[in-house]
Amino acid sequence: MSQIVTANRLADGVVLFMDEAGGWSEDFAKAAIYSDAPAIAAALARGAEAVAASLLVDPYGIEVELRNGHYTPKALREAIRASGPTVRRDLGKQAEGLAPIPALQAPTEASHVSL
Template identity: 40%
Template sequence: MVDKVLTANRLTDGISVWLDANGQWSTSLQGALVARHPEAVAALEAIGKRAYAENKVVDVNVIDVQETEGVLWPLRLRERIRAEGPTMEYAPGYPIADPKFIDA
């Protein structure tokens, strides 16, 4: 089974977030709680549905990741961009994504 994490966008500002081991929505993929078996994935899906229903987040998804040398890497390009930031200058406070992370 491929490792998975729960991601969403905060409802308040649209920023990409990941569920961490404390049950909080973090702006860092690297702190995400990783599900490594089907029961854990089902738990993540239930948490995501509840957070959506409570209007905390939108666009809730369980995504595939792999851990390489202690770093989580989303398998889809879309998720790598969401994790690392925009690919072009966007707005103050939003640095451009590291091309090495995006191209991996």
């Protein structure tokens, strides 16, 4: 099990990740990876403190996995949330170099095989 903790910044809604120092980063690459339940619980407790301090909204843990040597969110929803809309590559973290690697691909008509 590998997890990271994510939340949205209260003031502007930007997606944040908890870093190694227990702070919050906009950059997915800075996210601390937790590999056991007590570590996740401790991270979420820090998240709750940040909520109480009106810095964050809704911190929660997400599963990540290694792909080509890089951690990336396991669920598509979280991969999109950590990257930006797959239909607008010019927007979101993917446009700012803050997204997981490898980048999500938007499916195109040409990239699909027929039945």
